[in-house]
Amino acid sequence: MHGGISRRKLTAAGLGSLITAGALAGGLVASSAGAADHAVPKAASPITIGVSLSLSGDFSADGQAFQRGYQLWAKDVNRAGGLLGRPVKLDIVSDASSPTQVVTNYQKLISVNHVNLLFGPFSTLLTVPASKIAYRFGYALVEGAGGAPAVFANGLHNVFDVSLPVVDNLVQFAKWIASMPASQRPKTAAYPTSNDPFTEPQIAPAERILQNAGVKTVYSKVFPAEVTDYTPIADAVAASHAQVVVLGSVDVPTVSSFIQAFAQQHFNPKAFIATGGPDQGAAFVKAVGASNTNGVMVPNGWYPGYANASSRKMVSEYVKQYGGTASGINSDVAEAYSVGQVVAQAVTATKSLDNAKLIAYMHGNHTFSSVQGPVKFDKLGENGAAAAFAFQWQNGKFVQVLPAQDSNSVKIQYPKANWGS
Amino acid sequence: MGSSIVQAIIDGVLTGGVYALMAAGLTLIFGVMDIINVAQGIFVILGAYLSYSLSVHAGIDPFLGLLITIPALFVVGIGVEWGFMRRLKEGDRTAMSILVTYAVSIVIEGVLNISFTVNYVQIHAWYVNRSVHLLGFYLPYIYVFGFVMAAVLLIALYALLYRTRFGASVRASLQDRTAARLVGIDVRRVSTISFGIGVAVTAAGGMVFGATNAFNASTSYDLISRLLAIVILGGLGSMGGALVAAVFMLVLEDVVAVAWSPIWATAVFFAALVVVLSIRPAGLFGRQVARAQ
Structure with a gap:
């Protein structure tokens, strides 16, 4: 699901998320780094990817599903040798489903944590402000849950949605x-x-x-x-x-x-x-x-039975890691996983972490593959190749x-x- | 349109009764202790989760399960009062109580998220999706049962406050804590029990809420804002006011949603709230009025 809006949780943006979000985000970073140990030389400094996710608040169910999707992708990519020979490390912070907090989070991820890349948050509501921050700092924001016209109405050229345009x-x-x-x-x-x-x-x-x-x-x-x-x-x-x-x-x-x-x-x-x-x-x-x-x-644009080799692999790994059944998997997982796949392909193709190069490449009429099927960005950054x-x-x-x-x-x-x- | 409005009024009254039950505890706690318990929303959700757990894991009917969940939340309330509330100084009790109960709410939310995950759940029972057809209208069993239960519990609460010696102590504490202390009332004990009762009634409200809404721990934030609006409209400290305000809120919103547009329902309620407070700053049955009840 691409998710949406709620204006109710602003008051909960602060301490309200700390207990859960802290525990979960902490666990994520630890497990991602741990996964990096398998195939990537320990001496290689990690590529850090900053993400703000709704680990508490209205979108917490979707946010945590996204977290699993990103986590699963990071584990897979590290197992396969990382990106450009370096492990990837997710730097996840919780925005408590608040469009105010998401701004603070991305500013901090960029200017304090100095992350190399950014992944998108959950929902159109949070992607709109996040994309503006990313644009201000020259970062590409690849996301999987901000497919509404509001995301692309600002004319920014740094935001890319890997999922089906919601219209x-x-x-x-x-x-x-x-x-x-x-x-x-x-x-x-x-x-x-x-x-x-x-x-x-x-x-x-x-x-x-x-x-x-x-x-x-x-x-x-x-x-x-x-x-x-x-x-x-x-x-x-x-x-x-x-x-x-x-x-x-x-x-x-x-x-x-x-x-x-x-x-x-x-x-x-x-x-x-x-x-x-x-x-x-x-x-x-x-x-x-x-x-x-x-x-x-x-x-x-996706379901667990989707006839796509990488989707089947992801579904299998998800069930192995988190339990449950295939039909119980939230489609947010695939949207998040797709974000990682597209960014990885762009980084590999450009052999660079330079966000300007990545933005230019993703606007370059290239077709990417993902668990949701083909991804090809139009001039707005929407996925024109997505199937409905x-x-x-x-x-x-x-x-x-x-x-x-x-x-x-x-x-x-x-x-x-x-x-x- | 006419029948839709009548249906909306019925919906509003039935749902309002349940909200009144949740708000009654909030207003009781404020009335006796001058504490604004912003954790009331998470206590409601805790009650919902307890009922959900008993239903799923022990097969206990949600209404029957109240025999367990109400005492359980009473104990939780006692514990919170003993652990935090009684340590607040008299002078800044009200302001500090907001911070302290918010902290309590965060802790409980975190524990619930870890225990139950953030995925939404809902309480299921045979009567949850069924209704009775009466005079051309469908009355959902869950709302009817919930309303009757709310009425019974509110009457019981009223009887406790106005027909028992303990109730007299509560009302005396409600009017003037210092004077009550001077005439020999153990105000601290009264406060502890009142806090426990105020939290305990949320078990019942939480059960009905959990049977009529999918919920997770974060749902508490939506609830507390509505409950605070209800008790402010009714008058802080007034249980009768909470009942009237809850029914008023739900009926008004439901009728506006049907007769005009759902998008304006909440706005119209808050406009009405502003109008009422501009005329009666203490709410419909504000503190002075409430303490004279």
């Missing part, structure tokens, strides 16, 4: 609905969405496609990132009797609250897709309950269903099973 996220889903024979096509749709730079840009293109296909909009309202009670919003959607619900969500609690209210109102739309939350693997299932996941869809998919939970498994003609896609469950089935 394209729901297009596959909308086109699939629009392609249905008129007799089967849903007649109405609802679009409740969080006021978030990650969610809102996705909704408008999908709504436009569906409206052009004759699907009438019966509910289209924006709700704030901080909601005391989702029930009346979800109840209003249920009262609209929409046959398709497109939920602009950034996290599991939002999706969970809507599903619970829909179940309580005995409202079963034919199709339900949420922009973020259902891609969080086991964490999503645990929150909403396995019986409520059946038929729930989510757009994304839609995934669905089917009987406890997270499977690819769109594009329908893709050989890896399975038959889509439509209409969606009733809640609790």
